[in-house]
Amino acid sequence: DIQMTQSPSSLSASVGDRVTITCRASQDITNYLAWFQQKPGKAPKSLIYAASSLQSGVPSKFRGSGSGTDFILTISSLQPEDFATYYCQQYYTYPVTFGGGTKVEIK
Amino acid sequence: EVQLVESGGGLVQPGGSLRLSCAASGFTFSDHYMDWVRQAPGKGLEWVGRTGDKANAYTTEYAASVKGRFTIWRDDSKNSLYLQMNSLKIEDTAVYHCARVGSGYGVDFWGQGTVVTVSS
Numbered sequence: 001d002i003q004m005t006q007s008p009s010s011l012s013a014s015v016g017d018r019v020t021i022t023c024r025a026s027q028d029i030t031n032y033l034a035w036f037q038q039k040p041g042k043a044p045k046s047l048i049y050a051a052s053s054l055q056s057g058v059p060s061k062f063r064g065s066g067s068g069t070d071f072i073l074t075i076s077s078l079q080p081e082d083f084a085t086y087y088c089q090q091y092y093t094y095p096v097t098f099g100g101g102t103k104v105e106i107k
Numbered sequence: 108e109v110q111l112v113e114s115g116g117g118l119v120q121p122g123g124s125l126r127l128s129c130a131a132s133g134f135t136f137s138d139h140y141m142d143w144v145r146q147a148p149g150k151g152l153e154w155v156g157r158t159g160d161k162a163n164a165y166t167t168e169y170a171a172s173v174k175g176r177f178t179i180w181r182d183d184s185k186n187s188l189y190l191q192m193n194s195l196k197i198e199d200t201a202v203y204h205c206a207r208v209g210s211g212y213g214v215d216f217w218g219q220g221t222v223v224t225v226s227s
Contacts (some may be wrong), residue, residue: 001171034213036152043204043220044144044152049213056215087152090213095169096154098144 002026002090004086006099017078021102023071023088032092034075035064038101039084047086048073072093109133111205111218118224123195129188129205129218137161137183140208143190145201148222153201155179157208158188172220195225 002027013019023033031051036044046055049066051071061082063074075082083106084104129141140163142154153209154156156169158179167179200201202220209215 021209032212035197036214045217046213046215049209049215050211053211055209062119089152089154089214091214094157095170096157098152098154101151 002044002093002097003097004052004088004090004097006086006088006102009100010036010103012105013078014107016077016079019075019078019104021073021075021086021088021104023066023073023099025069025071025090025092028068029090031067032090033064033066034089034091035062036087036089037082037084038087042085044047058090075104079094080106108217109207110191111207111216112219112222113199113205113221115178116221116223118226120227121197123225124193125223127190127192127205127221127223129190131186131188131207131221133203134207136181136186140212141181141188142206142214143177143179143188144214144217145199145203145223147198147201150201151206155190155203156170157175166186168175189211192217192223195223197225200225216220 005024033051036049038044052064110132112130158167176194184202204220205218206214
């Protein structure tokens with residue numbers, strides 16, 4: 001199985017900050033990488049697919065980059081509604097696997 | 108508006124069975140692969156399995172943790188997805204979400220989930 005490792009597992013940031021979250025795959029997944037946002041008690045929300053393509057309706061403040069084994073989610077100008085847990089997911093091969101999540105908290 | 112509404116969750120004893128349903132609306136259900144994803148209390152997301160569409164003969168794939176115990180199928184005439192869970196274990200306790208797979212094979216929409224509790 002492909003292991004997905006996210007870092008950091010949590011971070012504290014202020015409103016207006018730029019945040020980067022890293023996701024590393026244990027083997028090459030080309031660009032079959034998605035990012036999701038989840039708020040407490042809510043369903044996940046899809047943000048990015050194919051490593052860098054925004055899902056419909058997702059603001060351009062979210063930017064995905066990378067290919068192969070190393071990927072980054074960047075959130076520019078953090079707003080109160082962006083404080084949440086973020087997950088990466090590879091869908092290059094079965095079983096589909098998720099990263100452990102990165103919790104973005106208010107400083 | 109795309110909607111995925113799960114139902115069928117509840118409390119079940121270890122070794123028991125439960126069937127979850129996911130009612131889809133607002134899109135052409137038959138055109139999409141569909142996933143089940145679960146989240147244990149306080150834990151991260153775990154992929155459970157996937158069903159393909161008619162074009163790929165409704166091929167299913169499962170996580171190792173549920174293979175042989177869980178079965179996914181769909182009824183395109185009813186715009187519904189199902190998850191039959193047998194031989195349930197305490198560690199199957201989770202919120203179960205159904206999710207739509209987009210054209211690039213990444214999930215693009217999630218249901219709110221239904222809670223399954225396995226306990227004696």
